[in-house]
Structure formats: C-alpha cells, structure tokens
Amino acid sequence: MMLQAVPLTPELFAPxxxxxxxxxxxxxxxxxxxxxxNQRPEARANVTYMSLIPEHYPVTVSELERHxxxxxxxxxxxxxxxxxxxxxxxxxxxxxxxxxxxFHASGAQTVNYNANVWHAPRMVxxxxxxxIMLRWDADTGADTELLTLKQPIIVKxxxxxxxx
Numbered sequence: 001m002m003l004q005a006v007p008l009t010p011e012l013f014a015p016x017x018x019x020x021x022x023x024x025x026x027x028x029x030x031x032x033x034x035x036x037x038n039q040r041p042e043a044r045a046n047v048t049y050m051s052l053i054p055e056h057y058p059v060t061v062s063e064l065e066r067h068x069x070x071x072x073x074x075x076x077x078x079x080x081x082x083x084x085x086x087x088x089x090x091x092x093x094x095x096x097x098x099x100x101x102x103f104h105a106s107g108a109q110t111v112n113y114n115a116n117v118w119h120a121p122r123m124v125x126x127x128x129x130x131x132i133m134l135r136w137d138a139d140t141g142a143d144t145e146l147l148t149l150k151q152p153i154i155v156k157x158x159x160x161x162x163x164x
Contacts (some may be wrong), residue, residue: 080129
C-alpha cells in the first residue's frame with residue numbers, strides 16, 4: 001500500500017485526536033486543548049523521553065499500535081518534524097488499512113491520539129529528534145497492542161511541503 005503524506009492540520013486529524021499548535025502567531029492560551037483520559041484506575045501517568053534517528057521519504061511502516069485505554073500525546077522538542085500515520089478500526093477491531101492516512105507534522109505541532117486509534121510508532125523526519133510522551137499505563141500487556149503488517153505501508157513525500 002502506498003500513501004502520500006499530507007501536511008498535518010487539526011481539522012484533518014480530528015477523527016483521530018487533537019493537534020496542538022499556535023493558531024494565530026500571537027501569544028495564546030488554550031485550556032482543555034487535548035484529552036488525557038485514563039480508563040483504568042490502576043494505571044499511572046507514564047511520561048517518557050525519547051530520542052530517535054531520522055527516517056527519510058519514502059518511509060516504510062511495518063507495524064501499527066494502539067492503546068485501548070489511554071490517550072497518547074507526543075510533544076516534539078527542538079523543532080522535530082515527524083510522521084503521523086493513522087487509521088480507524090474495522091468492526092472486528094483490526095485496522096482499516098484502506099482508510100489509512102499519513103501526515104507530515106512540523107516541530108511546532110503536538111499530536112494527541114485518542115484512545116484505541118491505530119497509529120504507526122513515532123518516526124522523525126529530516127534529522128534526529130526527540131519527544132516527551134504521556135500515556136496512562138498499568139504495566140500490563142493491555143497498555144499497548146502491536147500489529148505487524150503483512151504488507152508494509154510506504155509513505156511518499158508530501159507534494160506540498162508547506163509544513164507549518
């Protein structure tokens with residue numbers, strides 16, 4: 001399967017979660033900007049720092065993951081551009097790969113996945129990069145579901161590189 005990455009916008013990403021970014025180029029404060037719900041009382045806030053080496057277009061996505069009980073937020077540090085690949089679930093719970101979409105996110109865009117959304121693991125673009133991640137975990141196998149794809153998704157460079 002081949003996907004063309006598109007620039008990430010809050011409107012296009014809305015079915016999968018929230019994008020936090022400056023909207024008007026002026027100082028602003030947006031309260032309740034993202035969901036950080038926890039659906040398990042035994043889970044604790046897991047704040048993780050991660051540093052990654054870059055991927056280059058075309059990018060190969062060979063697995064997807066989801067977190068059935070928690071939202072997951074990625075805050076890029078140091079202007080880290082990143083690739084966001086998402087798809088909805090079918091009725092049987094497996095990812096609906098025919099509806100997958102790829103986004104190229106700028107280093108000024110924080111991504112918050114809704115609980116139970118299939119997405120590719122974090123990938124940085126253009127250069128090494130780092131993130132702060134927040135997710136609610138109970139240190140059980142139910143925290144994260146991983147799925148290796150029978151056929152990888154290949155993501156091509158956005159045709160319009162007007163990335164905020």
